[in-house]
Amino acid sequence: MKNAFSINIIFLLLTIVGLALVPKLPVQLQPDDTGERVHVSYQWRGMGPEVIEKEVTSPIEGTLSSMRGLKRVTSNSYSNRGRVTLVFKDGTDMDAARFEVMSLMRGLHSRLPDGVKLPQVGYKRGNADDNPLLMVYTINGEGNSYSLQQYAERYIAPGISNLPEISNVSVTGASPMEWNITYRKEHLKQAGLDVNALQTAIRDHLNVREIGSATVHKGTNKELINLTYSAKPGDSLIWNELVVGKQGNRVLKLTDVAKPELRESEPRSYFRVNGLNTVYLVINSAKGANQVDLAGRVKQEIERQKTSFPENFSMLVNYDASKEISREVEKITSRALLAIIILLVFVLLVSRNWRYLLIVGLSLGANLSIAVIFYYILGIEIHIYSLAGITVSLGMIIDNTIVMTDHLRHSNNRRAFLAILAATLTTMGALVVIFFLKEEQKLNLIDFAVVMIVNLSVSLGIALWLVPSLMDRLPLSSSTGRGFRRRKRRIVRLTRGYATFLKFGLRWRRAFIVIFILGFGLPVFLLPDKLEAEKDEELAWYQKTYNSTLGNDSYTSVVKPWVNRILGGSWYYFSNYFSSGNFNWDNNRTKLYMRGSMPDGSSVHQMNDVFTDIENYLAGFEEVDLFTSRIYSIENASIEITFTDEAENSSFPHVLKNRLISKANQIGSSDFTIYGVGQGFSNRTRDGMRNNRIELRGYNYDLILEEAGVFSDSLLKNPRIQEVIIQTGSSWRGKPRYGFVMGLEPARLEEVGSSLRNVYQNLLYQAPNDVKAAYIPGKNGTVAVTLSEANQGKTSVWDMQNNLLYSGESGFRLKDVGFLTKERTGDVIRKQNQEYVLMVEYDFIGPYQLNRRVRERFMEQLNEELPVGFSAVSKSGWGGWNREDKTQYWLLLIVAAVIFFLCSVLFESLRQPLVVISAIPVSFIGLFLTFAIFKINFDQGGYAAMILLCGLTVNAALYIINDYNNMRKSNQTQSKFKLYLKAFNHKIIPIALTTLSTIMGLLPFLLAGPDEGFWFSLAAGATGGLVFSLIAVAVFMPIIQLPKSQNAIPGPTNPLKGEPQTRDHSTLNKKHAKQNPKPKTP
Known part of the structure; x- marks a missing residue:
């Protein structure tokens, strides 16, 4: 091959570039589900839904409704808070849209009422927006919790915030100090005072006031200065000097009618880890950041700052997301490497040639390394689903390399590339259906499809240029010898048996077609029990006929179940099983969630008391690794429980769930929902769905x-x-x-x-609320002054x-x-x-x-x-x-359309593509039976297996029919039956090897067990379908492809007799020469 050395150098350089970009790829456990939505949330404490909707929600909607690409605006206004959701059209640049929303909110904030916090903008609802939690540190040291929080906010948080890809650093766990002044409304009334009088007196006492001017003598000079009066700092006030009023001749001081106390303010929310009231440093990463690398940089920054920490000050890692990600990625990577080793060993056993193995190994390594360049350019994240795409594509990459290597070895040309291109395009075309899924399903599988498309595209370049250049430097010799001839004789005997079976199948073509159709199944089980008329119209004649026959009560109750079982086939069997499954799958650690709520009128502090009791109960279990409590309101309080590695895969999570259910039933003040493992539990009061x-x-x-x-x-x-x-x-x-x-x-x-x-003011006196009287400076920041009634509530x-x-x-x-x-x-x-x-x-x-x-x-x-x-x-x-939406399965018709178009171009026929497509339902029989018989959860891994089978089954059929068409063009004298047998003989071994290689590549994930979720269902579904794809190619496809005529089916003679053989078939050629000697030359 010309320029083989240059091509090898170019691919070597590209491989080095790809390897250098590997650390630059973002690594996460789950994909970023940004979608086409932006959420704007805001708070205004003490206000009802009507006020928030009128004063905040409506102005925000009016400001945002003019944005480009906006499809829909929805809003919810609650007590104390609200949320506006913007839904954009497909193709909108969501980062730019989010930036524009943030800019508009900053401009609008000054025009919103006082007390409304700056609206928060994110891709998700609630706290878990586009800033995923990275790390949580526990801070310990001398002094109260508020002083520890102040130190962390001033000296530790800024250094971490300056790190690239850090989105937020917050310090929680301590409440600021405040002056709480407790009064009794009866005493104030007796003194002729009210809350407004106390508030006015406090503000007058604390405000800075000018009291005149004075002359200061400095030597012989005089200087006029202004005199002002201001109170002492907030944490050292002398309240008995504050005058609040006058009763007769008596001057009333604040301490005469109220009791001031400096204390930590009551928290509005609670956050605890393992039930400990301490200070936490919470670090969030930016969307799409490499959390593993970022966590390492955060730890380095903490180590750098430790030299300046005060005495007895310490920070302990309480939560580290990178550990879980590293563990999961390491597990998947090790299995992927095991799959590569299995594939390479399989190639070595089949080829028995170290050079052959070296060519396949170098091609595979170059393919994966060069694909990294495109991952980086396209911004693809490395997570559970993209790793699935890489693993699944390994077998297909090796298949393309094997096909091109074998063709070059025997024919010394690259004409096989057209068949490789067509087969790869059909697989890539099958992946197109993922782009038409619903948003929540597409977000998980989109990177799976993109990664596979990238890998397969790179494999085409590898097969076209790198494999020939490697073979030029590492030439392979053709197989010859006694063992090779014995294998050829064995192939001849197998071909005779296969030819006899095909004749039998063609003779009973209709019976075989009926068997395959019933094996797949007819959708009779989807027929409704009754047909209903529209509105007040009477039933049409066909509706009456249907209801009296297929809708008859006797038929639906007695006959229909048997008809569904007999005619429904594997589709009905699978559909009954799948109706109870769960399409979505989460690869996170086993977690148990407990959410609580209390009746209206309760307080967050009462909810905290309930959760403290639950935390004390959980602290007694050694199997519990971590439990995190988040209490934001009486409607939003939860505990997230994770387990130790030993207990995670045991029965303990189910045991703990049952014990928590008993505990929840004993607590009468709160309602609970418990879920995460097994069947969920809830004792919350609901009205139920009305009809x-x-x-x-x-x-x-x-x-x-x-x-x-x-x-x-x-x-x-x-x-x-x-x-x-x-x-x-x-x-x-x-x-x-x-x-x-x-x-x-x-x-x-x-x-x-x-x-x-007047009635309203009297009722406020009867049930007073806390009043913020003033804010005054203190040593560690601003100190609030709060007026509270002793019998409040x-x-x-x-x-x-x-x-x-x-x-x-x-x-x-x-x-x-x-x-x-x-x-x-x-x-x-x-x-x-x-x-x-x-x-x-x-x-x-x-x-x-x-x-x-x-x-x-x-x-x-x-x-x-x-x-x-x-x-x-x-x-x-x-x-x-009443029934799970299954529209994603009808989208598989798009796959069939893409395959039909590509095969029509390749075959230049409209009939043969239908033969190729007909093999897909046969492979689905294996997938249906695998999931139904072994009771495997059909999640997104199962759907990915269906898409994968569409491409792989078509590839096998495509190789045989393409070779068959080429033989028909070069040899028009032999029957179609003989030509098909010859094409089958040429391609069945590569097809079997590629099928086995794909199964071998998925074997490590199949052996991992059902706990692996996505991986196990993908491997199981693909394995079952690939086994049946061989039946589709070897049995079903020739039966419907070949004509049933005498010319196509000759008598019982050797189907290979008289046919030209490959140059390695020396034994068969000698036998042919003896039976047909050449005439002597005169």
């Missing part, structure tokens, strides 16, 4: 509430409807929320000389209704002028594209047909009465709750 749901949309929230109330009243007039609920979400998802609603009678208010404002409903309220000099009670009742309330205001959304739900007592007709009549009436700009839509269908 009728009507969604109302409109541009005015008050008006849409009014229309929903009118519609509810009209529904309740029907005797079959007992209760109607108006809410913003689904009653199945959230728990029912209740609140006290006050109603006042204007006439009674006028009689007692009061007003709505102890006011009952009876007290609110019966305590005396005052209006001027007269008194009255709330029950005399109004009422206070407990009613169901909404806790969220939902909007979609700036339209308010409400849900009206009710249960209808009666048959389905009557329910549907009544609902449609109400819907028509409602839409006629709604104002312009309002609409009502029925959401009563169960949707995806």
Whole structure:
């Protein structure tokens, strides 16, 4: 080969570049599921949903709605917080979109009300946005926790924050110091004071005030200076000097009516590891960062700072994400290396030639190294799914190398590249279906597809240029000798037997086709039990015919189950098993989660007391490695439990879950949900899903509430409807929320000389809240001054209704002028594209047909009465709750279309591509039976195996038919049957070897067991399908491909007799020469 030396040098340089880029690749355990969404979250404490929606949510929506590429805007406004979700069109640059949203939020923040924190922008909801947790350090030392936190924030956190790819560093676990001034409202009233008087006095005392000027003598010079008054620093105030008022001739000091105390403020949330109240340094990495390398740099920075730590100050690693990633990557890499070793040993055993093994090994190494260059250019992350793509592609890469090497060895040309190109393109075409999956499924498998496409593309260049140049330097000799001739004789005998079987199969072609069709299965089990009419229309004639035959009760209950089993085949068997499976799979460590919630009116401190009891219980188990508590509110509190390596794969997680269930049932103040292993548990109160749901949309929230109330009243007039609920979400998802609603009678208010404002102020006096009186400087930062009532939180409903309220000099009670009742309330205001959304739900007592007709009549009436700009839509269908969505499997038809197009171009035929595609369902029989018989969970690994089988099965069929077509062009005198046998003989050994090599490459993951999830299901599904793909190629494809005619099936003669053989078939050539001697030359 010309320029062989130059080609080898070029590939060597590319290999070195690829190896140098390996450390630059981001390594994570799971792929970044950014998607096409951006979430904006914000907080405004003390405010209800209506205020937050009007003052914060609406301005944010108005600002963001003009962004380019925006497809949909949804928002939820809760008490104290809110969230806006932006959904962008496919192809949008999400990093640029997120940057634009952040810029808009910074510009808008100054125009939002005081008290609204800067909105947070991220790719995910909640705290786990695009900043994954990297490390958690525990900080210990002398002094209180607040001083430790201050030291870490000032000296440790800045150095770590300056490291590249660090997104956030926070120090938690300590609450700032504050002055808590406790008072009793009765004492203040006796002294003629109120909370506002205390607040004003404190602010006047602490504010800096000018009190005049003075003359200072400096020697013979005089200097005029201004005099100001200010209090002492916040942590050394003398409160008995603060005057708050006057009672008669007595001057009242603050300590006369209240008790000041310097203490840590009550935390608004809690974060603990293993139940320890300590200070934590929490480090988050940027999206897409190499967490393994980044954790190493963080540890180096901590080691550098240790030299300047105070005495008895220490930092311990509490959590390190890089350890888990390193362990998982090391495990997968070791198995991938084992797969490579198995493949190379397999090549050596088959070829029995060290040079052959060296060529395959060098080609494989160059392929993987050069692919790294494209990983780096395309920004591909190394995680569980991309490693799967690399591992699965190993067998295919070696297959291309083997095919080209064997062809060059025997023919000394590169004409086999066209078949290699077509086979590789079909496999790559099969991977196209991944790009059409739903967003949540595509995010996991997209890197799997891209990695395989990159590796296979590089393998084409390896086969076309590197393999020939290596063979030029490492020539291989052709196989000859006695052993080789014996193998050829054995092939002849096997071919005779195979020819006899094919004749039998062609004679009974229809029977074989029926067997294969029933083996795959007919979708009779997908037929519905009944056909229903649309709206109020009568059943059509075909619907009546169906219902009286296939929809008959006797047929559906007795006959249909047997028909499904007989005609459904392996598809029905697999479908019944798969309906209880889980498509998604998480490769994280075994974890147990316990989430808690408390009734409305509870406090986060009460929730913390409950979780402290649970933490003390968990601390008694040695099998528990780590339990992390996060308590943010009465609705958002959780414990995440991880186990030791020994206990993780044992029965202990299930035992602990059962014990926690018993523990949860003993705690009456909280509801719990426990999940993570086995079947989940929940004792939370839910309303359940109602059988009728009507969604109302409109541009005015008050008006849409009014229309929903009118519609509810009209529904309740029907005797079959007992209760109607108006809410913003689904009653199945959230728990029912209740609140006290006050109603006042204007006439009674006028009689007692009061007003709505006066009643409100009196009720605030009855149930006062904490008041932030001032903020003053201290030694370690700003110190807050908080006014608290001694009996806060102890006011009952009876007290609110019966305590005396005052209006001027007269008194009255709330029950005399109004009422206070407990009613169901909404806790969220939902909007979609700036339209308010409400849900009206009710249960209808009666048959389905009557329910549907009544609902449609109400819907028509409602839409006629709604104002312009309002609409009502029925959401009563169960949707995806009764059966898992399986649209991703119909996308496999795209694979068939791609394969048909490529094969049509290669074969120049429209019939032969159909023969190739027909082999795919036969291979699926093996996949279906493998999962159903061995009860393997069908997750994304199983779906990846289906895609893989589409390409590999077609490749095997493509090699044989392509060789068969080439022989027909060069030899038109022999029958199609003989030519097919010859093509089969030429390609069945490479096909069998490539199939076995692929199975060998997956063998380490198959032996790892079902606990490996994605890997095990991928290996099991691919192995079962590949075994049946050989049956498809050897039996099914020739039966439907070859014609059933006498010319195609000659008498019982040697199918190879009289046919030209390869140059290595010396024995057969001599026998042919004796039977057909050449005429002598005259």
